[in-house]
Amino acid sequence: MQLTLLGATGPIGRQVLQQALAAGHRVTALVRDPARLPQRDHERVTVVIGDAASAADLEEAARGSQALICALGPGRDFKSTLATRTAGPVLEAMSAAGVERLVWLSALGSGDTSRHQSHFQAAASKLVMGTLMADKGIADETIARSDRDWTIALPVMFGDGPATGAYRTIPLDGTEGRTGGRINRADVADFLLSAATSGLWARRRVILTR
Numbered sequence: 001m002q003l004t005l006l007g008a009t010g011p012i013g014r015q016v017l018q019q020a021l022a023a024g025h026r027v028t029a030l031v032r033d034p035a036r037l038p039q040r041d042h043e044r045v046t047v048v049i050g051d052a053a054s055a056a057d058l059e060e061a062a063r064g065s066q067a068l069i070c071a072l073g074p075g076r077d078f079k080s081t082l083a084t085r086t087a088g089p090v091l092e093a094m095s096a097a098g099v100e101r102l103v104w105l106s107a108l109g110s111g112d113t114s115r116h117q118s119h120f121q122a123a124a125s126k127l128v129m130g131t132l133m134a135d136k137g138i139a140d141e142t143i144a145r146s147d148r149d150w151t152i153a154l155p156v157m158f159g160d161g162p163a164t165g166a167y168r169t170i171p172l173d174g175t176e177g178r179t180g181g182r183i184n185r186a187d188v189a190d191f192l193l194s195a196a197t198s199g200l201w202a203r204r205r206v207i208l209t210r
Helices: 011-022 055-062 082-097 111-116 119-144 185-198
Strands: 002-006 026-031 045-049 067-070 101-105 149-155 157-159 168-171 182-184 204-209
Touching (some): 002 011, 026 055, 082 119, 101 119, 119 149
Parallel strands (some): 067 101
Antiparallel strands (some): 168 204
């Protein structure tokens, strides 16, 4: 399968790329700095240098793909507006390139999903990442209102370690409870890839936890 990946040099995007190549997929990675991409010379990797907030750059990266995975993250910038700056251009580019399937990495705590977080994690997110989570929430709504075949992933706090496959997927629209805990970044990557390549969880928001 031909995939387009955003955030390929980030901690989760790197895992997505590694897992996608191990599964035999072809990947087009949109990056600012190809030197940060160890697999840039891999025979099944195509590198497009550009900006994830540029619809033109995104369209170039998306053409010919069956799905787009957005694994962009803010790094340590808890006031980042990356999500809202990229959501619109991603949708515009996908429409222009004829790509229907979108798997979008967000976070549990984005927008009004904080009511589904554990009390501790909700308080911590509000205190430390209030601006970031509000921005993610706006972007999530933009994605959810679109005509793309989207899935929005809402992982809890991240942990390190290998992919276990032993994580839980909880549909946001099917739960009234609160969820805490951690999930390994490698397992988040596994979900993003499996959702993109299977079509599961179409037009659903999904909480990910261990």
